[in-house]
Amino acid sequence: MKAIHDKMEFSPGHSVKCKDWIEVRDPQDDSLIATVPAVTPEGMNKAVERAADGAKIAAEMPVHQRVSILHRTADLLSSRKEEFSMVIAREGSKTIREARKEVSRAVETIRISAEEARRIHGETLSFDQMPGSENRVGGWYRVPVGLVAAITPFNDPLNLVAHKVGPAVASGNAVIVKPASVTPLSALKLWEVMQEAGLPSPVFSVVPGRGSEVGDTLVQHPQVRMISFTGGVEAGKKIAGKAGIKKANMELGSNCPAIILGDADLSTAIQSCVSGAFWAAGQNCLKVQRIYIEDSVYPDFLEGFVARTRQYRTGNKLSEETDMGPLITCREAERVDRWVKEAMKEGAVLYCGGERDGAFYTPTVLSDVPQGSRIEWDEVFGPVVSLHPVRDAEEAVKRANQTHFGLQAGVFTKDLDKAFDLIHRLQVGGVMVNDSSDYRIDAMPFGGVKQSGLGREGVRHAVGEMTETKVVCFRLKS
Template sequence: METVTKGKKMLLGGKWLGREETITVYDPQDNTVITTVPKASKADMLRAIQAAEEGAKTAANMPVHERISVIQKAADYIARKSERYAEIIAREGSKTITEARKEVSRCITTLRVSAEEARRMNGETIAFDQMPGHENRVGYYYHFPVGIIAAITPFNDPLNLVAHKVGPAIASGNAIIVKPATLTPLSALLLAEAFDAAGLPSKILSVVTGSGSEIGDVLVMHPSIRMVSFTGGLETGERIARIAGLKKLSMELGSNSPVIVLKDADIDAAVSSCITGAFGAVGQNCLGVQRIFIEKEQFDSFVEKFVEQANQFKVGDKKDVTTDMGPLITEKEAIRVEEWVAEALEGEATLLAGGKRNRAFYSPTVLTDVPADAKIAKEEIFGPVVILFPVETLDEAIEKANHVNYGLQAGIFTKDIDLAFTAIKRLEVGGIMINDSSDYRIDAMPFGGVKGSGMGREGVRSTMQEMTEPKVVNFNLK
């Protein structure tokens, strides 16, 4: 696996720059140093914004075929160097090398879909003559870019979630400034490298590394920023909404996703899907399965099979292709997960599997009898912990699934289409997966939630809609 020792530079206004003050990037598996990145200052961020003001004009005037070409060349660049990208994802984050390779593949897809959608960013004609007295008017609307996008990205998908902001921004004619997660900045810098190599005009894209407390507010509050695209925690999202001012906001703020398993379900399929949904990427996944509601007729069978598979999960070296799960992003996060589980156990929850921590590693953990007021039942655990609840009916499952301040995605396993549509209509979520766990997504679909899970939608086409505004054109023909 690639070892990086020389300090990396950030892309600021078309130039790769270093700084004397740096941030050290560690491998969470053993806390070894990978490299350093510049610790940008407020002045650096202001410089990036000033450059983006020019870049936005360039981006808006780029012909669509040029946008398509640049994005496709960036995707080609990543495809040629895919193993290098995967190794960096695995080293700086929590993913195993197998999971990292999948993320690289998804990133390439995200960029290629962005290029395809650039050619389909069309408007519509408007029937002005629908109103009496307007028979001589014809017209249409088209989409124009908002200008400069501020993108703040998380650690858990450090390449593809950045691509989900950068690809659509360029495809729709915007400039974009990325502030990547401090813990995992290298993947975002590699994405910038791909666009630089692809010939993206300078100043359209900047990736500025640094402390969110020092440069984040500068980016979010600046009047030249016309949209903030944020993926992260609810508390930070609420703060951004308070300070951003009059600009567009798109936020994906996580969840504690529910899955419902009815008595007619294929239990083996449900268990298999929920296991990977709960413990993939160490549970550090906004779509991760956290609460499973099982009809009592199937509860014992489901629990037995689920616990058996959870105990078979191999936790260990991220570089090993046979490893199922690596460490959490930091030991501090593993300790937090441990504390949340301990609180539930003190409230008379039952531990069926896992519950063990070794530095940043935390074993796949299964709980039952968790009190409804326990933190782990109400909040996003963002770790490899799942709660199993027996329920009498679908109505009870839906009521309990909705009884939290989140609503990103949900899953339901059933062979009854009427029951499936009951869940579709009544579950308070942005997406519902039938005979799949909540942890299902393709990069082209609209993606987002309700309540504390955020606002707006990602997914390439949806993101491009968010990053543009419609302009109406009317001709009064004499």
């Protein structure tokens, strides 16, 4: 790959000159993949102003046009699956097999968006329920918010962009994407595909830039009417404090628990939780981070979980045999290593892993992690999982809830009554029964409680977030 442009194109005949560059490097060996322009605050302002013009175009696009463009985008994306997979694997942490799954999901996300574009409607209202309103009729319908600012992370550089762009286009909005600086290439390639699919250029913009330099400009711009952010809690708090009166949808991560009851199918639980803990090197907001296991099955679960973890193959991302690649940067691997060593000093026991080589960190299993330890309380965002024996389901749910996060949880049991009891009591946005917290399909509502975020993604629900309710009432002749 090479330099993308010395200018960032936003609409036909318009561009923003860039003097600085962002180097996109493969975290596996630090090799230079590409350079992309780093937009300045002045450039971001110009991009937002042009995107605001795009919002007017988007609002006037008929539904059939939105549907056609989105289906065409999905077709083009599907036909170039291997090309996109290679970009995802090179610029980020995913193995080539994980990258292919992400492309398939992005295709599905765009197709669902096309379907949901047909289903944006309202309802009639019985105005005559109010005395004196017998001669009034009407109802409500949904209108686009206007311009959506989407800020996306590195860990799903294509599908998380699709989860913001697809619903925005489906609902008649313009969208401007500020991708993660370390993984901007997938978003830029999606922009190219959507241009080829016929989307008017000002409706969708990708603006690479360093968040510290252009983030405030984007979120504070008065033309931006909604912010869709996926990232860390601290960044989310800063955005919320600076954005002003705007709609906001935020997914802010978690330290997801799994609960293994005594009657669980241990083979299924072990397989699901190992995959959920180490997919994409554990850099996943849904990753299994804390596992609470009833005492009666703890020894068997621990033995099986550690054995399966040791079989996890770490290495070259592009090899079909590799299960897990590197973390996104050496700095992140160093941070994870610090957290693990800190937990061990506090009394945690290391069963396997705990070794760093550059940006690589071996799949790591801990037990006896003290309550309140950072590696249990915060989001580790790395390939580390802690196992905790508990007396019963009561202790498990209590400990699972003792955190400021609440995205998803996994529960493993054959007892339907116990499953529903935990479903009701777990303080999370989603409970996966006999599956790990890492399970998700792109059509389901997705989001958390407490500091895990605001609002819900998932295409249908994102469309709802990206539209406003407008009431219409006709007064008839009496």
